[in-house]
Each structure stands twice: as structure tokens, then as C-alpha cells.
Amino acid sequence: SYDLTQPPSVSVSPGQTASITCSGDKLGDKYACWYQQKPGQSPVLVIYQDNKRPSGIPERFSGSRSGNTATLTISGTQAMDEADYYCQAWDSTTVVFGGGTKLTVL
Amino acid sequence: EVQLVQSGAEVKKPGESLKISCKGSGYSFTTYWIAWVRQMPGKGLDSMGIIYPGDSDTRYSPSFQGQVTFSADKSISTAYLQWSSLKASDTAMYYCVRRGAGSGYYFDYWGQGTLVTVSS
Numbered sequence: 001s002y003d004l005t006q007p008p009s010v011s012v013s014p015g016q017t018a019s020i021t022c023s024g025d026k027l028g029d030k031y032a033c034w035y036q037q038k039p040g041q042s043p044v045l046v047i048y049q050d051n052k053r054p055s056g057i058p059e060r061f062s063g064s065r066s067g068n069t070a071t072l073t074i075s076g077t078q079a080m081d082e083a084d085y086y087c088q089a090w091d092s093t094t095v096v097f098g099g100g101t102k103l104t105v106l
Numbered sequence: 107e108v109q110l111v112q113s114g115a116e117v118k119k120p121g122e123s124l125k126i127s128c129k130g131s132g133y134s135f136t137t138y139w140i141a142w143v144r145q146m147p148g149k150g151l152d153s154m155g156i157i158y159p160g161d162s163d164t165r166y167s168p169s170f171q172g173q174v175t176f177s178a179d180k181s182i183s184t185a186y187l188q189w190s191s192l193k194a195s196d197t198a199m200y201y202c203v204r205r206g207a208g209s210g211y212y213f214d215y216w217g218q219g220t221l222v223t224v225s226s
Contacts, residue, residue, distance in 0.1 A: 031210030035151075042201060042219055043151065048212040086151055090211035094167055095141070095153035 002026055002091045004098035011104045018074040020101045022087030025068060030089045032070035034063060037100075038083045046085075047072060079105050108132040110140075110202050110217035117223045118192050125188035126220045128202030135183035136160035139205035141213060142176065142187050146198045156205065157185060192224045 004024040012018035022032060031050050035043035045054050047063035050070065060075045070089075074081055082105045087098040113127045128140065141156040155166035159178035166174070178185045185202055200220050203213035 033212040042216040097151040100150040
């Protein structure tokens with residue numbers, strides 16, 4: 001099966017830059033997207049097509065992809081960005097989510 | 107404003123059947139795919155599959171094939187997820203999501219979720 005691997009947790013100080021990676025064998029030729037999920041809430045799309053931001057998503061959120069790794073970057077991280085983040089891709093037949101990364105802002 | 111509004115929480119016993127719903131509004135319901143995503147307690151997201159309400163074309167993820175059934179009633183802009191015989195392991199939050207129209211595969215709008223609890 002197709003797997004997407006994320007670090008279980010990432011910590012960042014307020015105002016600093018947080019980077020969350022997502023790696024997968026077939027990611028090199030597929031778009032990746034990212035979701036933010038805060039406790040008790042539905043996930044929210046923050047990045048799609050590797051690096052596009054939906055309307056309403058702050059500019060501090062950005063995405064990139066190089067080879068088999070996609071990266072979500074949050075610049076000037078704020079306390080409100082503390083959440084679980086999931087990457088997601090598609091291997092032509094199956095939608096796959098990464099295992100999720102808990103971002104702690106401390 | 108695009109909205110996906112799901113039916114309320116359910117508590118069921120093992121072996122019972124269940125059908126939950128997801129009503130779309132604020133967009134053309136028949137021209138966007140609707141997917142279902144499971145989130146078990148304290149766990150990550152699992153894609154269950156997808157349905158195109160325009161013609162009810164349905165694709166199930168391998169893990170969910172034969173375990174659930176998707177349907178849609180385009181006359182009332184509502185998609186459904188149903189089980190014929192629930193198990194305790196079906197206890198989870200279930201989200202309906204709209205697949206975005208652009209290239210690639212992403213979910214741009216999410217319902218509020220329906221919590222299904224299966225317990226004897």
C-alpha cells in the first residue's frame with residue numbers, strides 16, 4: 001500500500017518557523033495537500049496543489065515539494081497554529097493521508 | 107457560502123444498521139465529488155471512498171469495500187453513508203467532504219462530522 005510518513009510531533013517557539021515534512025515513494029509525481037485540525041474541530045484545508053493557499057488561509061502558511069518529500073512551512077508561528085497537521089495525496093486509485101503531526105507552540 | 111451539514115450523533119448496538127447524511131448547499135451539488143473520511147478516537151484520517159452525486163458513480167477505498175455503502179439523492183442535495191451491520195470498531199467520527207475542482211486530489215470543504223458510537 002502507499003504510505004505517507006510524517007513526524008509525530010514538531011515543536012516551535014512563537015514567532016519562529018515551523019516545518020513539517022511528508023514523505024512517500026510516489027509523492028514525486030503527485031500533488032500534495034495539507035490540513036489543519038484543532039481539537040474538537042473538523043480539518044481545514046491550508047495548502048493544496050503543493051503550494052496554493054485557499055482563500056482565508058494566512059500567508060504565513062506555505063507549501064513546497066521536492067522529490068518524494070512535501071513540506072508545510074509556517075512562518076512567524078502563532079499560538080493559534082497549535083494543531084494536528086495532515087498531509088494527503090492520491091496514487092491514482094486511493095486517497096492517502098499521512099499519520100499526522102502534532103505541532104506544539106511553546 | 108458552501109456548507110456541508112451532517113446528521114447528528116448516533117449511538118447504536120453491534121449488528122444494527124445505520125444511515126447518516128450530509129446535505130450540501132451553496133454550490134452545484136451534482137458537479138462535485140463527495141468523499142467520506144473516518145477518524146477513529148484519538149487517531150488520524152482514513153479515506154473511505156467517494157461518490158459523484160451527478161450520476162452516483164462510486165469508488166470505495168480497499169479497506170472499506172463491502173463494509174459500507176455510499177448513496178446520494180441529488181433532488182435534495184444529500185449524500186449518505188450506511189452500514190448494514192455495525193461493529194464496535196466502527197466507532198468513530200465520520201466526515202463528509204467535498205473534493206476540490208482543480209488538478210490533483212484535495213478536499214476543500216468539510217462537514218462538521220457525525221460521531222457514531224457502537225456499543226453493547
